[in-house]
Amino acid sequence: MIEATLCFVLRESETDGTGEAGETDETSETSETDSDTDVLLIEKRRGLGEGWYNGPGGKLEPGETPRECAARETREEVGLEIAPDVLEYAGELTFLLDEEVHTVCHVFRTTEFAGEPRPSDEARPEWTPVDDVPYDQMWEDDRLWLPGVLAGDTVAGEFHFAGGPPLDEAAFVDHELEWGVSFESRDGDGTDTSGETEAAGE
Numbered sequence: 249m250i251e252a253t254l255c256f257v258l259r260e261s262e263t264d265g266t267g268e269a270g271e272t273d274e275t276s277e278t279s280e281t282d283s284d285t286d287v288l289l290i291e292k293r294r295g296l297g298e299g300w301y302n303g304p305g306g307k308l309e310p311g312e313t314p315r316e317c318a319a320r321e322t323r324e325e326v327g328l329e330i331a332p333d334v335l336e337y338a339g340e341l342t343f344l345l346d347e348e349v350h351t352v353c354h355v356f357r358t359t360e361f362a363g364e365p366r367p368s369d370e371a372r373p374e375w376t377p378v379d380d381v382p383y384d385q386m387w388e389d390d391r392l393w394l395p396g397v398l399a400g401d402t403v404a405g406e407f408h409f410a411g412g413p414p415l416d417e418a419a420f421v422d423h424e425l426e427w428g429v430s431f432e433s434r435d436g437d438g439t440d441t442s443g444e445t446e447a448a449g450e
């Protein structure tokens with residue numbers, strides 16, 4: 249079983265969509281996750297999911313916590329510096345291949361980062377309006393959970409693939425999702441210390 253991470257970095261949009269600096273609309277409500285928000289996506293240049301968009305992320309290294317992994321992968325792939333403890337635990341996704349657990353993926357989000365994204369051998373970064381995420385160029389499951397995560401919700405999900413390996417050539421066949429899950433026990437290092445996830449709502 250592989251343990252991996254995804255990290256979604258959010259910022260307030262800098263343009264109004266025309267390429268010009270946007271004017272502040274004092275009548276509109278603003279939040280971290282409305283249509284004035286961008287998410288940093290990467291176009292993956294190699295490995296699993298090559299050619300598709302995703303968040304920065306990857307596999308845990310030995311001795312590393314999920315938070316540390318998410319921060320390291322984001323630094324290595326796109327050059328942004330993030331302190332692991334500012335990452336908000338937003339989801340736990342289990343990907344099954346032919347009914348065996350293939351990958352457990354810890355999903356984080358943050359608005360706190362330093363630096364400007366730059367491309368690497370692994371990834372081409374792109375600030376993308378949250379309302380314009382290219383779900384047709386992403387893992388098929390992403391459209392089911394990513395909008396909620398970008399809107400500030402938490403999720404636990406299981407996604408069933410069949411016919412692999414590799415996972416990214418298998419067919420997506422089924423899923424189960426639970427929203428509003430409390431991951432408070434992961435606030436320390438991203439590792440579950442309670443032995444269970446606690447449902448905070450339906």
Ligand SMILES: Nc1ncnc2c1[nH]c(=O)n2[C@H]1C[C@H](O)[C@@H](COP(=O)(O)OP(=O)(O)OP(=O)(O)O)O1
Pocket residue numbers: 252253254294295296297302304305306307308343351353387389390407415
């Ligand atoms: N189904 C699905 N949806 C969304 N995201 C993913 C999946 N399956 C996945 O594996 N993923 C994510 C989880 C990871 O963030 C990446 C895969 O990581 P990978 O590129 O294999 O890990 P790295 O550590 O970057 O790879 P190397 O550098 O070791 O080659 O996709």
